[in-house]
Amino acid sequence: MKLIQSRDNPFFKSLKRLAESGRERRKTGKTLLDGIHLVEAYEVAIGPVETLVVGESALAGGEIAGFVGGRETVVLADALLRDLGLVDTPSGLLAVVAMPTGKAVTDLAIDSVLLDGVQDPGNVGTLLRTAAAAGVKQVLLSPGCAAAWSPKVLRAGQGAHFVLAIHEEADLATFMADYRGITAVTCLDGATSLYAAKLESPLAWVFGAEGQGVSTDLIAAARLRIKIPMPGAVESLNVAAAAAVCLFEAVRRRLG
Template sequence: MKHIASRDNPNFKALKKLSQSGRERRKRGRAVLDGMHLIESYILHFGQPEEVVVSESGSLRSEISRYLTSGRSGNVVSILSDALFDELAMVETPSGILAIVLQPCPAHGPDQGIDTVLLDGIQDPGNLGSILRSAAAAGFRQILLSAECAQAWSPKTLRSAMGAHFQLDIHESCDLVGFLAGYRGQVVLTALNGAVDLYSLALKEPLAWVFGSEGQGVRPEVAATAQLQVRIPMPGATESLNVAAAAAVCLFETVRQRR
């Protein structure tokens, strides 16, 4: 294990830049995992992380200590003073452990013949992560994000998705219109004024669900590719649902129908 106590340490400077800069993470093709849950989820699917970073106090916590002595932490483990670790942490109450991992990439390009979730301009990382979590739980593996979406591999999105990333094929900065133009299945999007009630649909395979940005919804050019625009019945007085909640309703209605 390497002990780092100085801000001038080159490894610490590199870690800080990686934890704070989305551009740096994209350039290096790396993601920063915060907390044991995300790290364990990554190990389950991809094996050991490239590097593990723990705080001095974190290394004394039973869960982290067991992990460090389990042989699953890899060969590069750095222990930072709590003050230095706090500079890397991305939450108010640091977890005490981070891992640097190679950002998983799909083995091939998007498949236009399988169930897919398309996200058009989802800008809130919390919403994005929640949708990814619902998609994984509902069995939708292929995810396409427009260029206007929040970063799929940002620390906030990762925390919100709770490990769902590692069960999904996530394609970022996609041409949604081009993909849908050649899609060999049913294309459905949600809209407040959608002509069709969600619960009257027959959701057949393959199916592409399209969800739009929190403020503007789906762009007109994307909406034009959909065969169906649906509304979620809301007998209460609420004007609309959060996009993550709407996505969960639609995805699990798909599950219900196909059981």
């Protein structure tokens, strides 16, 4: 095991760049995972990680020490691990991994989720996790969305990234025009209740940015306009919560 204690260490600097820069992640084709669960999910779905990095105190005992036992690791001083600022509460275990390349071309005939300018990393990760849990295989993110392979989105996704075809910087309008199924958007004006709408497969759901919702051009392009009935005292749902309601209503119909 190699112990790194200096912020001037070249390997630490490379970790810092991956933690902070989407450009660096795209250039190198690499990203960082935080925590045993993500590392295990990656290795089951993709294969061995490139490098395991563990905080110095985590080697004293416990789950992480057991997990890395017998494996080649790089040890970071705890202060350096915190300095990466990878997530709010670092687990003590990181991995450097190659980002899966996925399919280069979108599939126009499968259930999909389209994200229009969703900027919050936690929401994007939760949306990916919800889509994967609902059996969706493909997610498209428009320009302006949080970077799908950033550490915070990865942590919120809890392994969903490794079972999805993820397309970033996607032209959602073109995809919707060419899609061979039904496109559905959540909005209020001229919308049908989710529980009365025909949710035929294949189905592409469009979910919009926090606050602004889906852009007007995409609303106009959608074949279905859907609203979620809310008899309570609030007028809207968090985008990730709204997506969960819609996706699992479609699951309920198909399983019923």
